[in-house]
Amino acid sequence: GAVVSQHPSWVICKSGTSVKIECRSLDFQATTMFWYRQFPKQSLMLMATSNEGSKATYEQGVEKDKFLINHASLTLSTLTVTSAHPEDSSFYICSARLLGTANYGYTFGSGTRLTVV
Amino acid sequence: GDSVTQMEGPVTLSEEAFLTINCTYTATGYPSLFWYVQYPGEGLQLLLKATKADDKGSNKGFEATYRKETTSFHLEKGSVQVSDSAVYFCALGNTNAGKSTFGDGTTLTVKP
Numbered sequence: 001g002a003v004v005s006q007h008p009s010w011v012i013c014k015s016g017t018s019v020k021i022e023c024r025s026l027d028f029q030a031t032t033m034f035w036y037r038q039f040p041k042q043s044l045m046l047m048a049t050s051n052e053g054s055k056a057t058y059e060q061g062v063e064k065d066k067f068l069i070n071h072a073s074l075t076l077s078t079l080t081v082t083s084a085h086p087e088d089s090s091f092y093i094c095s096a097r098l099l100g101t102a103n104y105g106y107t108f109g110s111g112t113r114l115t116v117v
Numbered sequence: 118g119d120s121v122t123q124m125e126g127p128v129t130l131s132e133e134a135f136l137t138i139n140c141t142y143t144a145t146g147y148p149s150l151f152w153y154v155q156y157p158g159e160g161l162q163l164l165l166k167a168t169k170a171d172d173k174g175s176n177k178g179f180e181a182t183y184r185k186e187t188t189s190f191h192l193e194k195g196s197v198q199v200s201d202s203a204v205y206f207c208a209l210g211n212t213n214a215g216k217s218t219f220g221d222g223t224t225l226t227v228k229p
Contacts, residue, residue, distance in 0.1 A: 043221045
């Protein structure tokens with residue numbers, strides 16, 4: 001149980017276009033999901049906390065107008081990279097936590113490799 | 118704030134060698150501690166966890182003990198295999214904030 005599906009696994013897009021990444025909890029409900037960004041050979045940087053039915057909470061330094069997060073249901077959160085530029089190329093990972101299991105770790109999606117050309 | 122300090126890598130070992138990856142933390146309250154593993158091109162997988170002091174997490178031959186007195190959660194394995202080659206992340210879960218704090222990751226390469 002506690003599977004998180006992330007789609008797409010990889011995407012290449014042109015500069016100036018927008019890309020949407022989906023994060024779904026397949027067999028549980030998640031009121032909160034987290035979006036991370038990982039640069040090559042570096043750790044995960046938390047970008048934002050996605051809250052079902054309300055606005056996302058962004059970490060300091062993350063542009064909320066560039067990285068749009070929508071959490072319209074208990075099983076789906078989306079991250080849209082708007083007007084993408086080559087510096088947005090990175091590995092994006094989402095995670096979710098099974099309700100009521102604060103001590104049981106988080107389930108991560110398989111990640112999305114974004115390349116902006 | 119919360120922080121996790123992980124042993125710098127990369128670490129290169131021969132098959133069947135003993136592995137230790139050090140992890141220490143700073144946190145308020147009583148956090149849970151985790152080790153995650155990331156294979157090339159993939160997301161993170163939870164390897165093991167411990168939710169209170171003196172708990173030992175174990176999985177796939179890996180072990181880590183939650184040491185409150187030394188604020189540590191070192192990862193160990195008695196005999197590594199080539200298939201253990203991956204990046205290992207130590208993480209702290211703050212139950213109040215609901216988000217995780219990660220160490221910088223340690224790349225392990227096991228040679229046959």
